[in-house]
Amino acid sequence: METPNIYLSRKNPSKGAAITGWILSGLCILFLLVDAVMKIALAAPSVQGSTQLGWPAEHVQGLGFILLAPTILYAIPRTAVLGAVLLCCYLGGAVAVMYRMNVPFYFPVVMGILLWVALYLRIPAIRSVFPLVKN
Known part of the structure; x- marks a missing residue:
């Protein structure tokens, strides 16, 4: 008897799940874009928050560009997975800095x-990689 290969399943998500996914993505993109633009524009709250975490003020603008690139990749459907990987790298660095500063x-x-x-x-391909099904 053959067991079904759940990794080959490409069943499309329900309409509600897809809409929820797009809304969540939109909210994440909006927040990350605002954060990146504030860093690039050297807005006072962004510079102050970054310097409190130990970043020199002259590096804040560079951090904004570093955040902007993967956010744009995440916003484009064809490159969203690459953008998510790169954003998780950025966020992992943020966790490390915040942990170090207690x-x-x-x-x-x-x-x-x-x-x-x-x-x-x-x-659907992400669902194939991380299946949440009962065996």
Whole structure:
């Protein structure tokens, strides 16, 4: 008897799951774009927050560009998975910096989880890699 290969399943998500995934993605993209633009524009709250975490003020703008690139990749459907991987790298660095400064670091962890949940809800291939089925 042959066992079904769940990794080859490409069943499209339900309409509700896809809409929820797009809404979550949109909210994540909106937040990350605002954060990146504030860093690039050297907005006072962004510079102040980064310097409190130990970043020199002259590096804040560079961090904004580093955040902007994967956010744009995440916003484009064909490159969303690559963008999510790169954003998780960025957020992992944020967790490390916040942990080192003894600051609560739950927000970047939650953001990383939301990025992947949104992709899971809207992309069938992600569901194939991480199947949530009973055997």
